Amino acid sequence: MSAFLRDTTATPFVSPGAATALLDAYRPATDRFLASPHHTLLGRGTAAGIPHDTRPLTWRVRNVLNARRRAGASAPVVVGSVPFAPDAPHSLVSPQSVQWGPPLREDPLIALPALLPEGGTVWQVREVPAPEQYGQAVADAVTRMRSGEFTKVVLARTLELTSPDEPDLPAMLSRLARRDPAGYTFAVPSGPGRTLIGASPELLVARTGGRLTGNPLGGSAARSTDLAEDVQRAAALLESPKDLHEHAVVVDAVREALAPFCTRLEVPERPTLVRTATMWHLSTTVTGELTDPGVTALELALALHPTPAVCGTPTDVARAVIAESEPFDRGPYTGMVGWQDADGDGEWVVTIRCAEAEGRSLRLFAGAGVVAASSPEAETAETGAKFRTFLEAMGASL
Template identity: 80%
Template sequence: MSTSLHELTVPLISPGAATALLEAYSPATDRFLASPRHTLLGRGTAAEIPHDDRPLTLRIREALEARRRPGAPAPVVLGSLPFAPDAPPALTVPEEVHWAPPLREDPLVALPVPHQEDRPRWRVTEVPAPERYGEAVAAAVARMRAGEFDKVVLARTLELTSPREPDLPAMLRRLARRDPAGYTFAVPSGPGRTLVGASPELLVSRQDGRLVANPLAGSAPRSTDLAEDVRRAVALLESPKDLHEHAVVVAAVREALAPYCTSLEVPERPTLVRTAAMWHLSTTVTGELTDVDTTALDLALALHPTPAVCGTPTDVARAVIAESEPFDRGPYTGMVGWQDADGDGEWVVTIRCAEAEGRTLRLFAGAGVVAESSPEAETAETAAKFRTFLDAVGASL
């Protein structure tokens, strides 16, 4: 089935257009993604991207070209890719795609979400337990100080179970309204599973031959006290440990993207971005592509995984993650986003997220571990990062 996207595009001048797509989301049929550039809702399934031995970019190109129609906007693929490079993708060409302006430009996004009187009671299990996570951090620090590797990102999970299935549309609305300037998403991640989250980090976007990447590394929890919140932000900007961690990530991004660009602009020092829960060190990298056929996903795959979600050297960090984390990351620290048949698109780092399956929610959070790290600080950092999702579902540690 093919549908003209011209017929489905929400007029850019329409107040409430973005929130209308947010309110219309249904987990049974839809895929939702809001970014600082667009809000989009994909409905139905025209084609699923298969999992086979061919390069992923080829599989996507064939699926999109098969649905290209003269005079119609380029068809779109939408969904998520897992952390593990050999795991199946969860990407679909929707039957319909509805577009709207960014949520942050919609005045209705400021309206409060109706209070949910009967939120489920959650039973929370930490995997691994905080003390076990701290031991893994300490072991990694000892190996780094011995010169084995430079950085690793270690994650832990919270498994939330309740007597009934969670209200995913309500959860998505709360996440979107909490951080409307970020990247909010809800997409199927496998049979019976839905990936929901609110990531602050753009992996890479491509539009008309120009790329933007926005690596984040180095973070501090926000405070409800204004003076303390400002103090934490300033301390993060001056932290040698966090500045070093950030510089490692930016260098890796520069190295990965440079072969694709005629020019690449990388600021010398990071700035700050904030979410409702965290401060992050941020660098916005921009570039002009050498080859117009290089797609957004080509760039994303060249970057993935960055040291911000894996570590460095990559192969060693992956091995340490496999040894240290008692769970499969699945979609966590993969990427979620979209790409059209012309190669334009946005791919977001899959963090601040949860995977819903039946009556269970599995939350993820990680911390960048370097030689100067302490188990206590990294455990506290993951707890702070869990706050984004815990607040959205009405649970706590």
């Protein structure tokens, strides 16, 4: 395998294909794959699990990493996912071995096309809730917001897909990565017999030494295959009062959560655009300098989670509305997935544009931010557009 070890003191020689070698080497059940604009990570096996108990998660992670370092591991990390619900079990482990590579976008081999499944897999699809029921939940939330109960809620729906054969997860991961090599692609075990796989556009927070970076998103528009129309949609998103308000709610919450940790926090006044293969998003890059260099990436991520981009505001009210409106358990969806090392550096990504695989089934997730100016038709269409990220990686469509 062509790859290199992460080394903070030197720049290693990187051979062409190093990142795609890690991507191609991924195997479900035992491996954990994460790719970001900064590096590619493949963790193999499990050296230590992170216990699920009442002690703070940051303490449990730090304790395991320190124990591994004392046992002789030179650069231990914790990798995995944390769910949406605060009391639900996480899926975090310290792998037996970790290989690091360059970013996928810098690997010339990533430009090679990914093959679609042969033979046209037939999927049985069930929408939960049905589009009309989802639209009614949006309408009910809008009515409550206009009466002053809360400001925003993110409502999601799922596609439950079943096929005669188990899906080829390595091939699916490869197609996701090749469609958007500059994004955040992941595949990690999420429970016994289950795998969380996806390609998120949203960085929750990263910490490198005393510096943090976050990239909250909020406000979206579907891409168009027509170039002129696609440019118009992007321009309209930048001027949309509804989407700018939705984005501002998210950015304000991120600023409020991170400010207590920082001597300096820079938040641009206006958002820019981030694009994926299927969506445009309003984006703000937040940077800061930590007051206490001992604050870890996971501690910062937990202070942010869940942002209004995946839950709503006020958080407690939005959680209650979600529980009343969504006829399914989100599990890892709208949680976070990422890694942290023993020095506290790490990267945590918002778990969106994803699916959970189990046996012959896939459960896809998509949500939309609902504010007082929302319409049931527009939010239902937005979730449909977000499903496209994964459906196209499967060679399927609604």
